[in-house]
Amino acid sequence: xxxxxxxxxxxxxxxxxxxxxxxxxxxxxxxxxxxxxxxxxxxxxxxxxxxxxxxxxxxxxxxxxxxxxxxxxxxxxxxxxxxxxxxxxxxxxxxxxxxxxxxxxxxx
Amino acid sequence: xxxxxxxxxxxxxxxxxxxxxxxxxxxxxxxxxxxxxxxxxxxxxxxxxxxxxxxxxxxxxxxxxxxxxxxxxxxxxxxxxxxxxxxxxxxxxxxxxxxxxxxxxxxxxxxxxxxxxxxxxx
Numbered sequence: 609x610x611x612x613x614x615x616x617x618x619x620x621x622x623x624x625x626x627x628x629x630x631x632x633x634x635x636x637x638x639x640x641x642x643x644x645x646x647x648x649x650x651x652x653x654x655x656x657x658x659x660x661x662x663x664x665x666x667x668x669x670x671x672x673x674x675x676x677x678x679x680x681x682x683x684x685x686x687x688x689x690x691x692x693x694x695x696x697x698x699x700x701x702x703x704x705x706x707x708x709x710x711x712x713x714x715x716x
Numbered sequence: 717x718x719x720x721x722x723x724x725x726x727x728x729x730x731x732x733x734x735x736x737x738x739x740x741x742x743x744x745x746x747x748x749x750x751x752x753x754x755x756x757x758x759x760x761x762x763x764x765x766x767x768x769x770x771x772x773x774x775x776x777x778x779x780x781x782x783x784x785x786x787x788x789x790x791x792x793x794x795x796x797x798x799x800x801x802x803x804x805x806x807x808x809x810x811x812x813x814x815x816x817x818x819x820x821x822x823x824x825x826x827x828x829x830x831x832x833x834x835x836x837x838x
Contacts, residue, residue: 641824643761645761650811650828650830650831651761651811651828653824653826653827656816656824657824662826692760694760694761696763696825698821698822702821702822703766703821704775704776704777704778704822705751705753705763705766705777706763707760707762707763708760709760710760710761
């Protein structure tokens, strides 16, 4: 079955740049989006269609995609950005959603 | 603003059934597709199912296909998930989420409810 791959953890100092990657064969043809989830809360959409930012999401969050890899970048990471980040896309046929395994971001 | 409120979770025995509901408000429910996503304790997110805005198309993840059924009542602005033949591996927080479009295929869920906990245990 189709899978998305993410690093299990990323650690950065406050003010530095965090990059989280998401790999999957279908990403060259399908959009990726990114969710932030803090402990005990529902996921929050931070990037959709590879690089679009929903209203209300800080500009330090950006997304890009090239080939079979999508990347979420947090520029000038803040302590408040700590949490789990999940990429999401669909399978090759486009009729099943797929989440990556998640990346735990630590800012300290 | 968009509001999604799940209900119907609880404790059920293995082999049992449960129906979850998701009440929506703040948007025109009838023109948007909807998703169900779950999260087992301490684990990641798992996409389960998508239903087209008019209910004419439904897609399921492999782990729930044939056991779970999604439905949508546009007159009541409510999404449902009928879960049958439950196992301990179905223990999770279940979220409903709105799709951003009215297409035939699932997009990226944009608004989420707070979830309802389902525990399958004897």
